[in-house]
Amino acid sequence: MLELTLCxxxxxxxxxxxxxxxxxxxIGHEITLFSVWYELRWGITTCLILTVLLIAVVLYNHPSSENVTSLFRTVSIYPEVGGRVSEVYVGYNDRVKEGDPLFKMDSTRQEAALATARARVAEVDASAATAEADILTSEGKFQEAKGALEQAQDELRTKTQLQQRNADIVAAREIEKLQTLVATRQGAVDAAAAAKQSAQTRISSVIPAQKASAEAELAAAKVELDRQMVRAGVAGRVDQFVLRVGDVIQPAPFTRAAGILIPEGAGENQLVAGFNQIEAQVIKVGMAAEATCVTKPMAIIPLVVTREQNVIAAGQIRATDQLTDLSKIGAPGTVTVFLEPLFKGGLDTVPPGSSCIVNAYSSNHDLIASGKVGSLEKIYLHGVDAVALVHALIIRLQAIVLPLKVLVLGGH
Structure with missing residues (x-):
């Protein structure tokens, strides 16, 4: 209507x-209701043609979209292991910080396993102290056996020398007994040395390995116990959290989430818009834009295009056991564009998830000033930039009419 009036x-x-x-x-004489077409045919025809061209130029070069919202993500709250809830630390719609406890599962079995693991570590430490004493005992027995061996060897040596001097002084039978005694005490020395080596190996290798294993079991038991406590992964607000003590809950995907955690700053300071595919070549990063939102009526929010998604969601495909028929993909998708407020705090009062209307405006000033275009093209580009005023007026009319459209015409 605005374009028609202007034309x-x-x-x-x-x-x-x-x-x-x-x-x-x-009017009323030569120009009547029946002769309007004939009398004003040139003006009417030119007006309609110019209106269609103006609408095409405005809509193409200054795209508009009603598929606009401030998207935000949520974090589903699940336990890592299933069980019965023993404690709940937060309530409905409470704010939490990263790492704050949300609820705790019954941990009787895990606490018993942790106590067993700690006892196992203490047992290994006691074994280490016992092994130290065993080394000292083995050392004493080794020295005792070594001394007895040396004594038997000295006695054998003395008796052997006496026999060599005079065979009648020492009997051959006595020499044989001393030789057997030396061999026996040599065996005792070897046994004591082996016992000492075994004790040293135990304290240097076996007990450290046992302690490492016991400490690993203790760490695993602590991890299992910690898993019973569900904590907030990010700072935010807990919503739809109605979990109570005694409820039985399972990890995903076997049951529904215990609640939803909405991260701080989720969806704030950014709008996501879906524009028609024909406008993909027009929308550029840095374009100025304006928005009006249902949650902030009668207000125009200046924006700027910060990013354009380089793919269209409608073409997404998954590998399956059947070939995809393109006729069944569905309706054509939109060009996804991300917009941020031109001024700080522009979207502070717009709640995440709000529905908005956005107009983006092309600017050919730099191209015109570069001198790379001819005179006729300059005139055309000046006209393209000038008709952005039409869309700017339209979005302001929409901002004024939006409350009426929602409250009255919307049936609320």
């Missing part, structure tokens, strides 16, 4: 003024 001022109105004041034709 009629340039075509239909001059045609009527020419008929009225140059040709002398009057």
């Amino acid at each position: 009629s001022m340039l075509t239909l109105l001059p045609d009527y003024l020419f008929r009225r004041y140059v040709q002398g034709k009057r």
Whole structure:
């Protein structure tokens, strides 16, 4: 309607003024309801053609979208292991910080396992102290056996020398007994040395390995116990959290979430818009834009395009056991564009998830100033930039009419 009114001022109105004041034709006489088309046919035809062209130029070069919202993500609250809830630390719609406890599962079995693991570590430490004492005992026995061996060897050596001097002084049987005694005590020395080596190996290798294993079991038991406590992964607000002590809950995907955690700053300071595919070549990063939102009526929010998604969701495909028929993909998708407020705090009062209307405006100033275009193209580009005023007026009319449309015409 605005475009038609503007075009009629340039075509239909001059045609009527020419008929009225140059040709002398009057409304109700020469210009009647039945002769309007014939008398004003040039103005009407030119007005309609110019209106269609103006609408095409405005909509193409200054795209608009009603598929606009401030998207935000949520974090589902699940336990890592299933069981019965023993404690709940937060309530409905409470705010939490990262790492704050949300609820705790019954941990009787895990606490018993942790106590067993700690006892196992203490047992290994006690074994280490016992092994130290065993080394000292083995050392004493080794020295004792070594001394007895040396004594038997000295006695054998003395008796052997006496026999060599005079065979009648020492009997051969006594020499044999001493040789057997030396061999026996040598065995005792070897046994004591082996016992000492075993004790040293136990304290240097076996007990450290046992302690490492016991400490690993203790760490695993602590991890299992910690898993019974469900904590907030990020700072935010807990919503739809109705979990109570005694409820039985399972990890995903076997049951529904215990609640939803909405992270701080989720969806704030950014709008996501879906524009028609034909406008993909027009939308550029850095374009100025304006928005009006249902949650903030009667207000225009200046924006700027910060990012454009380089793929269209409608073409997404998954590998399956059947070939995809393109006719069954569905409706064409939109070009996803991310917009941020031009001024700080522009979206602070717009709640995440709000529905908005966005207009983006092309600017050819730099291209015109570069001198790379001809005169006719300069005139056209100036006209393209000028008609952005039409869309700017339209979004302001939409901002004014939006409360009426929602509250009255919407049936609320």
